[in-house]
Amino acid sequence: MKILYVNPGKIESGLDFVIKGPPLALLSIAAMVPEHNATLYDFKVESNDDNEFRNLIAEHDVVAISSMTPQINHAYKVARLAKKMGKTTIIGGYHPTLAPDEVTKHEELDYIVRGEGEHTFKELIDFISKAPGHLEKEEIKGISYQEKDEHGNTKIIHNEDRPLEPDLDKFPIPRRDLLNKTEYSYMGARVMLMETSRGCPHSCNFCCIHQMWKDDKNKIYYRTKSVKRVMQEIYSIDRDWWDFIFFNDDNFTINVNRTKKILNTIIKSRINHHIKFSCQTRVDTLYKHPELCQLMEDANMRMAFLGIESVHQQSLDKMNKKTNIKMIEKSVEMCKEHGIAVFGGMIIGFPGETVEMVRENIDFARSLDMEFVQFTPITAFPGTPFFEDMKKQGKICTYNYKYYNLFFPMMKTDEINFVDLYKLVAEAYSKYYNNADYLGGMMKRAVSKEFGWFRSIMFRWFKQFAIGGLGMLHQNGITRDIADDLKEKSEGTLTKWRMKLMSKRKRYKLFKRRLHDLIIRMRAQGKQFFQVRSDILRNYLIQQGIENFVSIK
Ligand code: B12
Numbered sequence: 271m272k273i274l275y276v277n278p279g280k281i282e283s284g285l286d287f288v289i290k291g292p293p294l295a296l297l298s299i300a301a302m303v304p305e306h307n308a309t310l311y312d313f314k315v316e317s318n319d320d321n322e323f324r325n326l327i328a329e330h331d332v333v334a335i336s337s338m339t340p341q342i343n344h345a346y347k348v349a350r351l352a353k354k355m356g357k358t359t360i361i362g363g364y365h366p367t368l369a370p371d372e373v374t375k376h377e378e379l380d381y382i383v384r385g386e387g388e389h390t391f392k393e394l395i396d397f398i399s400k401a402p403g404h405l406e407k408e409e410i411k412g413i414s415y416q417e418k419d420e421h422g423n424t425k426i427i428h429n430e431d432r433p434l435e436p437d438l439d440k441f442p443i444p445r446r447d448l449l450n451k452t453e454y455s456y457m458g459a460r461v462m463l464m465e466t467s468r469g470c471p472h473s474c475n476f477c478c479i480h481q482m483w484k485d486d487k488n489k490i491y492y493r494t495k496s497v498k499r500v501m502q503e504i505y506s507i508d509r510d511w512w513d514f515i516f517f518n519d520d521n522f523t524i525n526v527n528r529t530k531k532i533l534n535t536i537i538k539s540r541i542n543h544h545i546k547f548s549c550q551t552r553v554d555t556l557y558k559h560p561e562l563c564q565l566m567e568d569a570n571m572r573m574a575f576l577g578i579e580s581v582h583q584q585s586l587d588k589m590n591k592k593t594n595i596k597m598i599e600k601s602v603e604m605c606k607e608h609g610i611a612v613f614g615g616m617i618i619g620f621p622g623e624t625v626e627m628v629r630e631n632i633d634f635a636r637s638l639d640m641e642f643v644q645f646t647p648i649t650a651f652p653g654t655p656f657f658e659d660m661k662k663q664g665k666i667c668t669y670n671y672k673y674y675n676l677f678f679p680m681m682k683t684d685e686i687n688f689v690d691l692y693k694l695v696a697e698a699y700s701k702y703y704n705n706a707d708y709l710g711g712m713m714k715r716a717v718s719k720e721f722g723w724f725r726s727i728m729f730r731w732f733k734q735f736a737i738g739g740l741g742m743l744h745q746n747g748i749t750r751d752i753a754d755d756l757k758e759k760s761e762g763t764l765t766k767w768r769m770k771l772m773s774k775r776k777r778y779k780l781f782k783r784r785l786h787d788l789i790i791r792m793r794a795q796g797k798q799f800f801q802v803r804s805d806i807l808r809n810y811l812i813q814q815g816i817e818n819f820v821s822i823k
């Protein structure tokens with residue numbers, strides 16, 4: 271049988287311009303059915319030609335789609351097309367797991383896979399391909415589908431939950447050979463994803479990880495791969511191509527002893543001389559175990575994702591972060607000393623925070639001088655207790671999941687309406703990245719001893735981060751208003767052919783004058799370089815209906 275694996279959602283979602291991560295979920299489930307022919311189509315990196323995609327569907331029997339929440343509309347579109355062409359459609363991932371009722375209602379989808387995909391997918395493909403000894407559809411745990419009853423009415427069936435596999439070593443190594451590897455990069459660096467564990471033992475009420483990876487029956491919430499398996503997988507990755515291996519576990523340092531074992535083994539193996547590593551970790555863990563930073567440096571772990579979130583203790587406590595300002599400052603400082611770039615996460619508009627408090631968060635992020643920061647408006651993902659709570663309180667402003675991409679606000683709080691939240695996101699990016707200090711800081715790092723590793727990817731970083739970054743903001747409704755304004759001005763006075771006729775010297779002079787003009791105006795406007803795009807904002811408001819117009823300033 272021929273299976274087409276589809277990662278939907280080209281440029282529907284926030285970070286796609288600057289981060290194109292390989293779809294590990296699809297590579298993992300494809301490895302479970304090696305006997306079937308596999309093709310990967312990732313909308314994030316493909317040319318996105320409708321005819322090409324149609325032809326590809328025509329050549330396959332099954333279309334297997336993965337979807338997070340913001341990708342779901344496009345996932346339905348792909349499924350509709352495949353269904354029209356007579357193919358069997360399967361979907362899995364975060365959104366189908368967290369909102370199974372809603373997803374199963376879509377008749378363009380034949381099977382919905384909830385939770386862990388590997389075993390379920392194998393059994394489902396055996397059933398569809400009528401493999402010897404296959405289970406019947408009613409017996410396959412973890413799937414949902416529609417069925418007609420005796421009166422012809424459609425019923426939604428959710429089969430029993432699939433228990434989580436306790437031993438992650440039992441899963442085969444993901445099929446990374448399916449990737450067109452030239453297309454994937456994280457802000458210019460070639461980054462391959464790899465899991466060393468799944469799930470999280472904690473249960474913060476706004477987070478969907480716990481909802482995704484839970485097995486209440488067997489009390490399993492967190493599982494790990496053995497150190498041996500981790501090393502095998504590291505060695506299976508093409509280190510001549512990838513700059514980094516990103517351990518994309520939600521928290522690579524949950525079990526500190528295990529983390530140390532992995533890092534020590536990497537150091538002993540000397541694989542760290544050929545490839546860099548990155549991970550997601552926590553402020554409190556680094557603060558309490560400063561020795562981890564040294565080990566990370568020795569293992570060539572050069573980037574860490576840290577949830578900073580807020581400068582306000584009341585918010586940190588409500589989020590259950592178990593951190594404080596001192597811990598945050600210290601852990602970021604330690605990373606800097608060890609040449610570990612920090613990608614910090616900041617939340618804009620956590621309930622209880624006013625506009626002024628958000629501005630203090632932005633200033634705090636700047637004072638930490640982190641290499642990269644993502645500012646995300648407070649977002650409630652369907653399927654979490656936080657979402658249900660916000661829904662009950664009437665705080666959700668849009669049910670169009672396209673906007674759940676961590677750029678657009680999808681809710682309001684008692685303190686901040688959603689338009690102001692949106693503007694604050696623009697302000698945060700503007701203040702953080704749009705200043706000479708930031709660029710100068712990155713250049714300084716490139717010549718420093720600690721961050722010497724950055725030199726090898728600096729040009730690719732600049733290209734993707736600077737150009738892609740502006741595209742990303744523009745797509746998400748945040749625009750360079752002053753630059754656009756200047757462009758308009760120049761277009762009004764100078765036609766293209768006149769520009770062409772100008773001598774190089776004159777063009778250079780004109781460029782200098784404009785740059786000067788731009789800097790003066792930026793200063794005059796207090797470095798507020800980005801603005802919310804009024805056309806996108808208008809569309810967004812129209813989609814929310816007239817009621818929401820009334821409730822906002
Ligand atoms: C790596 C990562 C990324 C990467 C690449 C992701 C990709 N696939 O392209 C990047 C950085 C690009 C990214 C981007 C985004 N991400 Co992200 N990301 C992750 C992260 C850290 C790991 C995902 C992963 O690979 N897991 C490993 C695989 C094996 O697990 P899995 O995806 O769950 O797949 C299993 C099952 O779900 C199931 N399954 C999945 N798909 C399918 C399909 C079929 C057919 C079947 C049968 C089964 C199946 O089987 C798999 C194996 O068991 C997770 C957090 C986490 N630790 O999981 C967040 C996470 C998935 N991301 C999230 C979000 C919100 C985003 C962004 C919106 C962020 C942004 N501001 O832009 C974007 C959206 C991108 C888009 N195009 O829409 C949220 C999703 C929330 C939600 N409800 O959807 C998460 C959970 C983070 C969080 N805690 O909030 N992300």
Ligand code: SF4
Pocket residue numbers: 470471472473474477478479480520521
């Ligand atoms: S926020 Fe972090 S600690 Fe809390 S449940 Fe989610 S992954 Fe675990």
